[in-house]
Amino acid sequence: MELENGASFSIEALMENPGFRAWVLKEDQREGEYWKAYIAEHPERREVIEQARSLLLDMNEHFTTDDMNAAAVEQKLQAQLERLGSPEKLGRNSRFELRWTSGYLRLAAASILLLLVAGIAWWWIQRPSDLYATNFGEWETVTLPDGSRVNMNANTTLRLDDHWNDGAIRRVWLSGEAYFQVTKQSDTHGLFQVITDDLTVEVLGTAFNVHSRGEHTEVYLEEGSVNLELADGTQGAMQLEPGEMLTYSKALSTIVESGPASKELTTSWKDxxxxxxxxxxxxxxxxxxxxxxxxxxxxxxxxxxxxxxxxxxxxxxxxxxxxxxxxxxxxxxxxxxxxxxxx
The missing domain is CATH 3.55.50.30 (Phage tail protein beta-alpha-beta fold)
Incomplete structure (x- = not known):
């Protein structure tokens, strides 16, 4: 469903849009064409779209029914925001008002509460630099806080875990395609995880390429070693050797290819x-x-x-x-x- 002419553009408006939800939750492939074209026409709105998409996915993961009391959720949200800091520190009004226009926004509020309690909301409020995104026809190389380098292909988003520096595991969420050169943490031996809709790639320090678009995800290992785990849990951990690639088909819910692959063909986009x-x-x-x-x-x-x-x-x-x-x-x-x- 297209955005209405003159409608306000915000995270809330996007989450209220049935077509946007159908696209994010992969309920209607036809919506993907509309939103792909919309982002191409409005690249300045890509960050807001990605924020709404991430919140909607988080919400969908944790809630399946609408059983939250609006007043109670709003009260708890306000208390959590006050603990996070002053209005000046947060860069917004201290009063956090919720508009209960639909059951879906009640779920959104409940999800925000969960994210606040877990600490993830700090990313939404304080740390926009933890979201990296490239537009159509745009490529970028970024250096992560641990020194790892990531070459991002066009039409790609990369989001860092809010607790990046708090534990041994460094997590990033990828949509699109990126080539990773991961810095090994010799002091903590911290793992590095790349999470897509289909699978999780876990490494210590290595170089590899992840392509996650549409109905399949490909992982190519250039050097080092990686462990792979499917998101649906149907198969145990798998390992790749340097020069090997694994392809998972979402449509078939199975691994369709695994074995030696050409580095030149797989990573030439970086050049x-x-x-x-x-x-x-x-x-x-x-x-x-x-x-x-x-x-x-x-x-x-x-x-x-x-x-x-x-x-x-x-x-x-x-x-x-x-x-x-x-x-x-x-x-x-x-x-x-x-x-x-x-x-």
């Missing part, structure tokens, strides 16, 4: 190139759509499974990428009504 070796055209087009937030339509649908090989399609600008991609496909690409039609 600004997309490389393919007998890759189905469907996957090639999906990769470019994810990076730039655009939509392709192939006139001859029988071509979707055609294998594509390319030694390098530059990613810096869409205007450069498309002509070279067209040559690699042996076809032409034309823009028609905001859709790139391949003929």
């Amino acid at each position: 600004g190139l997309l490389k393919f070796d007998k890759t189905p055209m469907r996957e090639v087009l999906q990769e470019v759509e994810d990076i730039y937030g655009i939509t392709f339509r192939l006139e001859d649908e029988s071509q979707y499974d055609r294998p594509i090989t390319s030694q390098g399609v530059p990613m810096e600008q869409l205007e450069v990428t498309l002509p070279i991609l067209a040559r690699a496909l042996g076809l032409t690409v034309e823009l028609e009504n905001d859709i790139y039609v391949i003929k």
Whole structure:
């Protein structure tokens, strides 16, 4: 469901939007196309969207029924906020007012209370720097507080655990694709975890790539060692050796590929190139759509499974990428009504 014209844009408004909830909770794949296009048109709103998405996922994880008393929750929320600090320190009014316009917001308030008690709300209030995000067609390299370096592909978000420095495990949540060079903590031997919707990657100090979009998650290990655990708990911990990749299919709820893989093909995006070796055209087009937030339509649908090989399609600008991609496909690409039609 689209946002109404003139409607206020806020975390609350997003969480009230049925289409937004359907997209975040993966209840309707069609909503994904709308929100992908919306973020591309309004990149300045991406951070608010990601905050609403993270809160909604946290809420959905902990609550399944609406049995909270509004007045009691509001009173407890106010008490927790006062303990966190003065209004000046929090950068907002001391009075925290809740609008009980729907049962879903009651759940949101209950979730916020849980996050406050657990300490996660400090991230929402005080630590916006713990959320890293790239827009469509944008790449970034960030250094985490422990010195680990992360190369972020376009259309990617990375969120740090609020308790990053409090314990032995360093946790980050990833949506999109990123290449990690993790610094080993020799003093604490602290583990480093990358958490996606499908699985958790656990390492000590190593270099690896995680691609988590759509219906599958891929993990490629360049050096060191990693342990993998599926989110659904259907399989015990698995290990990868350097040069191996594991692919998990959400649609099939199973591991569809595991074994040796090409580092050059898997991590070439860090160098600004997309490389393919007998890759189905469907996957090639999906990769470019994810990076730039655009939509392709192939006139001859029988071509979707055609294998594509390319030694390098530059990613810096869409205007450069498309002509070279067209040559690699042996076809032409034309823009028609905001859709790139391949003929």
